[in-house]
Amino acid sequence: MRDATPQGTYKVQALDRAFAVLDLLGESDTPLGLAQVAASLQLHKSTAHRFLMVLERHRMVERTSNGKFRLGLRLFDFGNRAIEQYDLRDRAQPHLRRLVAETEETAHLALLEAARVIYIDKIEPTRSVRMITRVGASNPVHCTAVGKAMLAFLPPERSAEILKRVRFERMTTRTIATLDALRTELEKTHRRGYAVDDEELEEGLRCIAVPVLDAQRLPVAAVSVSGPSFRVTAQKLPSIANHLLQCVRGISMDMGYMPSGRGARSAVLA
Amino acid sequence: MRDATPQGTYKVQALDRAFAVLDLLGESDTPLGLAQVAASLQLHKSTAHRFLMVLERHRMVERTSNGKFRLGLRLFDFGNRAIEQYDLRDRAQPHLRRLVAETEETAHLALLEAARVIYIDKIEPTRSVRMITRVGASNPVHCTAVGKAMLAFLPPERSAEILKRVRFERMTTRTIATLDALRTELEKTHRRGYAVDDEELEEGLRCIAVPVLDAQRLPVAAVSVSGPSFRVTAQKLPSIANHLLQCVRGISMDMGYMPSGRGARSAVLA
DNA sequence: TATAATTTCTCATATGATGGGACACGCGTC
DNA sequence: GACGCGTGTCCCATCATATGAGAAATTATA
Known part of the structure; x- marks a missing residue:
């Protein structure tokens, strides 16, 4: 039920998954816990966890005080660089x-x-x-x-x-x-x-x-x-x-x- | 000379590399060709190419008319979602x-x-x-x-x-x-x-x-x-x-x- | 046109992501 | 306080996956 981009022949699983995570967090208007992310994307907890940690390191996601995840401000930075051109x-x-x-x-x-x-x-x-x-x-x-x-x-x-x-x-x-x-x-x-x-x-x-x-x-x-x-x-x-x-x-x-x-x-x- | 986040123990090579690509394109004020990206990040051409293609599929990068790469508008979308919260x-x-x-x-x-x-x-x-x-x-x-x-x-x-x-x-x-x-x-x-x-x-x-x-x-x-x-x-x-x-x-x-x-x-x- | 410098594509290999599962925590229930 | 449940965190053997050498195709340059 995700985006249909079938002709895309090049694949890097990890990237697709990471972006799926970002997508998910972007869609949701409320921060999500690890479990919810894993469940929604059919990833196993450890995998989802690893991704989230890496994404957090890059400040692409950040954690709320209660430990849930949401989009990070790095994205805001990137976004503004993107339109700057x-x-x-x-x-x-x-x-x-x-x-x-x-x-x-x-x-x-x-x-x-x-x-x-x-x-x-x-x-x-x-x-x-x-x-x-x-x-x-x-x-x-x-x-x-x-x-x-x-x-x-x-x-x-x-x-x-x-x-x-x-x-x-x-x-x-x-x-x-x-x-x-x-x-x-x-x-x-x-x-x-x-x-x-x-x-x-x-x-x-x-x-x-x-x-x-x-x-x-x-x-x-x-x-x-x-x-x-x-x-x-x-x-x-x-x-x-x-x-x-x-x-x-x-x-x-x-x-x-x-x-x-x-x-x-x-x-x-x- | 890259960002020093040494304590980050979790690693997903592919992700780090992908973000390095985005970083690079974000820093550069002019679009870059595949060769330049590969050289700057010490990636081999095929690897860089694959990454760029995947990133392009996700609209995280886009190509100018002459085939060079720059940040894509998807980032702008994400950025605005991030700030919306x-x-x-x-x-x-x-x-x-x-x-x-x-x-x-x-x-x-x-x-x-x-x-x-x-x-x-x-x-x-x-x-x-x-x-x-x-x-x-x-x-x-x-x-x-x-x-x-x-x-x-x-x-x-x-x-x-x-x-x-x-x-x-x-x-x-x-x-x-x-x-x-x-x-x-x-x-x-x-x-x-x-x-x-x-x-x-x-x-x-x-x-x-x-x-x-x-x-x-x-x-x-x-x-x-x-x-x-x-x-x-x-x-x-x-x-x-x-x-x-x-x-x-x-x-x-x-x-x-x-x-x-x-x-x-x-x-x-x- | 020839030649160089790109980008694109294929494929065998081993690197590196994967997920099973164990552990630790917090929280409400019994 | 002990139990169960739902969390998130962590480790490690396995094999699926990303990898890069190099060949092919395309495009720029002389």
């Missing part, structure tokens, strides 16, 4: 803040990885219901505005590559369920210049997103505004989209992506 | 923002782990030189204001435990270099109610910090304000300290740490 995040932040101030809704910054989107930042308006998303978490492309925004502006060959891998999990009744439907949606998105997720990921939640384009006019990320459907109404979409476009234009400038010189501005920024 | 961070953020607005200098939120402090959040004023610190990074306790702030308000037995482990690395000419000196400094800190780092970590950088106390009046974290010495002058310290105290009081409240009921307020909040 994408300085996109730092640069984008002020623009996202402005966006949130303007729209009074939650803004997300996401990257595309395989057929999933990964949220690398989230800004929430001061007074609002907190969103469930966690920075670092991921969602399938097909049911998110950010995902569709990036796909729609990727060159055909790259998007085709990704589309092949979409699994079309159903999240709500409105989730796009077929490749054809997604293709049509992407064309619509491209024409419109922004992507919409109309309760396709989560009941009652509406999002709207536009891609951040690099110097070659290729999407490197996407910014979205999300809020409860009753506030993010169909009428408001164009206005929000405008704020979004301003925002990503700002980000692109800050990243040093020239407005692509002369004429020929893409549909998005036009 | 300390919801301190989320709760503290608004208070830190206010603090930054008031002082116009950079604020940090840090935790204590072993004899080091780990920065779990950083807020920078809009117009300012960017600080070099990275969220997730760590520093020795003895040369940071946050470290001294926490140590000074820890119960003697706990702080003694930590003091034993301090290595007294020299960072600048002003870095505290002996256990005795540190002890005196901690007493001073305790009396004063706030800790000061006067260019002890970095030339030209002055910091001031106070601990965040939990319901049992124990430090769980510390908040600091840092800036160039010419702006963060000796005269300004008390005023900044006041803002800091307000800030941590706010955080404590938000965390549900009651103002400890009746009388007996600690020196810090008094």
Whole structure:
């Protein structure tokens, strides 16, 4: 019942197991004891114990006062090193803040990885219901505005590559369920210049997103505004989209992506 | 020259090696090729290759377009899960923002782990030189204001435990270099109610910090304000300290740490 | 194109992870 | 206080598993 990555031919048992441990601890919202870890992963106590001790030495896990295990702060360190390379995040932040101030809704910054989107930042308006998303978490492309925004502006060959891998999990009744439907949606998105997720990921939640384009006019990320459907109404979409476009234009400038010189501005920024 | 954790008796070679790979990629600011990884870690090509493939399958590393390796976003995911358990961070953020607005200098939120402090959040004023610190990074306790702030308000037995482990690395000419000196400094800190780092970590950088106390009046974290010495002058310290105290009081409240009921307020909040 | 420097893959070998099981602890029950 | 149960810790003989030499394939460099 764990993640299906069947084509992975290279194997190092110890590593797979260690990551399974980390996974487990990451999923659980409460620290786990040795016994629970061993049982959940079908490892024998001594094995699980050894792993946990080694992981602890590396500060990948740490023990609570009562001896239970949870994820360690080393991971936090690594995580921050990992996104550091994408300085996109730092640069984008002020623009996202402005966006949130303007729209009074939650803004997300996401990257595309395989057929999933990964949220690398989230800004929430001061007074609002907190969103469930966690920075670092991921969602399938097909049911998110950010995902569709990036796909729609990727060159055909790259998007085709990704589309092949979409699994079309159903999240709500409105989730796009077929490749054809997604293709049509992407064309619509491209024409419109922004992507919409109309309760396709989560009941009652509406999002709207536009891609951040690099110097070659290729999407490197996407910014979205999300809020409860009753506030993010169909009428408001164009206005929000405008704020979004301003925002990503700002980000692109800050990243040093020239407005692509002369004429020929893409549909998005036009 | 690697990390000295000699007493760690439990060993899983594969894990140690895998983490060494991650470490290496984390240190390097530019992606590395298989050959470089293998050479740096004295692993044989095939071994390094296998590891990298497995790590890639787990998305702990990813490949750039030219085939080189760097840290993967899965680590970012894990890191955020790890920090999630300390919801301190989320709760503290608004208070830190206010603090930054008031002082116009950079604020940090840090935790204590072993004899080091780990920065779990950083807020920078809009117009300012960017600080070099990275969220997730760590520093020795003895040369940071946050470290001294926490140590000074820890119960003697706990702080003694930590003091034993301090290595007294020299960072600048002003870095505290002996256990005795540190002890005196901690007493001073305790009396004063706030800790000061006067260019002890970095030339030209002055910091001031106070601990965040939990319901049992124990430090769980510390908040600091840092800036160039010419702006963060000796005269300004008390005023900044006041803002800091307000800030941590706010955080404590938000965390549900009651103002400890009746009388007996600690020196810090008094 | 030739040549060098990569990365990828295969496979026999012995190293090193494995898990059975013994021990020690804390805790509630009898 | 003795017993049982559920913990976590530790040791060590066994063999499954990771290992690295080297060949093949790919990509960069001259």
